[in-house]
Amino acid sequence: MGMNPFELKPKNIEETYVDIKNLSSKPYNKNSTDPYTKLRVILANGAEFEQVWFGHQLSRRTSDNELRRQVAAIRRSEQQQQKRISSLKPINESILEHTIGYEMLAVDLTIALAKHEENEVVQKALNFALLEDFDHLYRYANLLEEDKGIKAEKLVGKYVEIMPGRPTISEHRHPHDDIRNHITDKDSLLTKLNVGIITAAEQQTMNYYMNNAIFYDNEMGRKLYSEIAMIEEQHVTQYGGLMNTKTTWLECLLMHEYTECYLYYSNYETETDERIKALWEELFEQEVAHLHKAANLLQEYDNKQWEQIIPDGTFPELLKLTPDKEYLRGVIKDSVYLTADKEDYIEAKRLGEDSDFYKFQQIFIKKDADVPSHKVIKNHIAQKGEDYRYQKGEHPTDELNDRKEDNTSVGRITGISDKNND
Secondary structure (H helix, E strand, O other): OOOOHHHHOOOOOHHHHHOOOOOOOOOOOOOOOHHHHHHHHHHHHHHHHHHHHHHHHOOOOOHHHHHHHHHHHHHHHHHHHHHHHHHHOOOOOOOOHHHHHHHHHHHHHHHHHHHHOOHHHHHHHHHHHHHHHHHEEEEEHHHHHHHHHOOHHHHHOOOOOOOOOOOOHHOOOOOOOOOOOOOOOOOOOHHHHHHHHHHHHHHHHHHHHHHHHOOOOOOHHHHHHHHHHHHHHHHHHHHHOOOOOOOOHHHHHHHHHHHHHHHHHHHHHHHHOOHHHHHHHHHHHHHHHHHHHHHHHHHHHHHHOOHOOOOOOOOOOOOOOOOOOHHHHHHHHHHHOEEEEOEEEHHHHHHOOHHHHHHHHHOOOHHHHHHHHHHHHHHHHHHHHOOOOOOOOOOOOHHHHHOOOOOOOOOOOHHHHHHHHH
């Protein structure tokens, strides 16, 4: 029998608060902790950030002070949860080492969601951005070895390969091409969860890069973070655009809380670190309190039962982060040459010179040599004789096999590189 958080007896919101001594958690050991434990920490942190900021936006869109008080009470608990999660990251784990975890999460989370996604629009969006986050992992890994002498394969536990995806230089699209068709009430509960989870995760990544770019200790790193932060903005636009636009604020609040319950329970069921497993269990119990409070507010203010939004409260198949190198290789083979064209995807070579993609590339990229994601690979090749990779066998795409020259044409319009470098 599955878990239905609506059937559990909740605590009062005030009972979920902790004292200041317990606001921080003992950090994990960066050298011995399983990479997937680190990924669950990043994911939960992103879910809490999403919920906190959603709560602020809700409060700014209502004049009912009593509702504002109830939402503020939930948000205070969410803020405490976020602090307890984020403090699990150890002080001696650098910004760049932590970044490898962010990109590994983006890869393996996206695969986990895409493999079970029923909505074709959502699945295509997941697979499309997957290749871009995978490429980011490769770019940051080269910077890591070049600057710190650390091989990223150790940080990812060799669970995921590290090699080029769709080159980051090819990912810079016109804003109009990041908009997707949104899901509806008719979509499955799993689809709704998937959209909420990936949006929160990518938003957390965007914010991390936006805020940390200026703190990197050299100009190359600062520029790489800034560039990839721009792509994360595109991803957040894409994924956020998949959300159902017909839901009310309190319906969204209920779904946010249900999503957090689902994530914490999934984390609890899959966690291998017993100390952190106990934390996931505690946070799940707190989220059940938030969920029941959201259900009460929905009934009081919208006159709706939670069953009208989530007809069956039982969790669908739980989220499990696992390696799947073959799925990723298949997506690379099928879609590495694609770019976006409004709500659809198309091979870049099929676009005309009057396309929005072409226009934006001409505005944003004057010379390939100016692009940090390209420059970091050129620097590594100049220093080491070849790029840094961790891959099992040949690259699925012949054009991305050369380890002594970074490809800047895959996924871009033929001739752009030549024109921009004249």
